[in-house]
Every structure is written in C-alpha cells, then in structure tokens.
Amino acid sequence: MSTAVNDRCSIARSLEILGQKWSLLIVREALFGRTRFSEFRERLGVAPDVLTDRLARLVDAGILDRRSYREDGARERQEYVLTEAGQCLRPVLAALAEWGDEHRPTGYGPAVRYVETATGKPVHVAFLSSDGRPVPDTEISAVRGPGAL
C-alpha cells in the first residue's frame, strides 16, 4: 500500500489498523464493556500472541487505552478501555453488522441488535443530510475532496 492515492485515502488509512479481522472484533468486545486480556481471549478464541499484537496496535493507534489495575491480593494487571476515537467506531461496526445480517445471514437471525438505549427500539445506520434528513443510499455520490490528488 505505497501509492500516494492510498496514503491520502481515509478508508485505506483506517484499514491499516482495522483491516485485520481480529482488530474490529476486539473493538466489538470492548464496546460490550470487556476490558481484560482473558475476556478478549475467551470470547474470541484468538491465540494469545496474536491478541497481544492486536491490542498493542490498537493502543498505538489511539483506539484503546492501556490502564493498570490491581485486585485485592493479586499482582498488577492491564486492562484495555476504548478511547473516544474507539467509541466512534460504533457506526462502522453497526454498518458491517447490518450488511452481514442482510447479505451473509446465518439462518439464526442477528446475534446482536443495535437499539436506542432509552426505548430499546431498533436503530439502523443511514446517510443523513446536513439538515438531518435521511437520504437513501441510491441518492449518494462520492466526489473528490480537498485531499484528492
């Protein structure tokens, strides 16, 4: 990924960090409130060395914060908490989940649903105009921005 076109592309830059499958699944678990190495490992079934590497990358990228904690009588341990940038990945994960539920269904129905906390009613990811009006996907175009070559 050495071309200037990709250096300037925010999708490419995001995927440099998030492109590995485990990275986004770790963020998924973190959004569920999981913070500990053992929780990520058990939940994801990921090899410890891979998990160590992915957590370090997410910390370096400013998506997770590494913090120390100590339970009574135990040695100090690390936990991993989403930063604000990490919290902002919620729409990315929800958009991926919606697409997967629609286009790669398991037959069991969605494993996770995104809901409005206050009402429990389902939400979905959509395009909004600058004045807050929903715009159908088919009425969206991608145009060159100031950073385009």
Place this chain on the structure above:
Amino acid sequence: MSTAVNDRCSIARSLEILGQKWSLLIVREALFGRTRFSEFRERLGVAPDVLTDRLARLVDAGILDRRSYREDGARERQEYVLTEAGQCLRPVLAALAEWGDEHRPTGYGPAVRYVETATGKPVHVAFLSSDGRPVPDTEISAVRGPGAL
C-alpha cells in the same frame, strides 16, 4: 475464527470477506464506477496475483458480478460490476472514511466526500430510529439478538 460465537456474528462473517484491506479498496473503486482489472491494478497499485485472488473472492461472495465484454478488434475480456449486495456496502465505506478523516487525518483534508447527488451537499453516516429520527451514538446500545448463543 472457529468459535461458535464468531460463526454467528455478522461482523465476523462480513470480515471473512471484507477483512483484507484490498477487498474493501476494490469495492471503493467499484463504487467509483471502475470495472476493469487494469483499472483496479493501476489505481490501487496491487500485485496482479493478489488482485486476481481478491476479485475471485468478491465474485464468490456475491459482491461483484463477472461479465464478459469485447471491444472492437480485441479479444474477450472480463469486467467486474457490483451486485446489489456490493452496492449496499456504501454505508460501511462511508463510515470507515468518516472515522479515518476524523481520527487518522492526513493533513490534506478528505480525499473523498459523500454528497447528496441531487444537491451536492455533504451527507454523513448516523444512527436512525425506526421512525426516522437521528439518534446520537452515545444513546445506542448493543443487545443480544435471536442469533446469540
């Protein structure tokens, strides 16, 4: 990725296809209207064998359709056109682009902006309630759905 939890997770299932960086970048180019092997290769600077592999996976996954075409006097060639499922990836790419522009900026500004075709005005990706009201990310929860173990 062999655990049952991940088999049922639509994010994990989506990433099985889209997790490789090149796959989503190919979809990005396809959304810009590019259809030919040579266009994908030149634009992305990707090795031909990798591109061949990724295009085949996207065809197998029902994201791209492979079609034959023949220009005057030339031999038959293949082109790759987004299916409906592929078109539906637009919010995933826009959510990734928005996140990258905000949290991994290059200093040049966005290379691509998503706009309403009719007005040219910017749109962004957001959560919408079932009655079409925008809901802030901070008021969203993920809850277990029918497919959860």
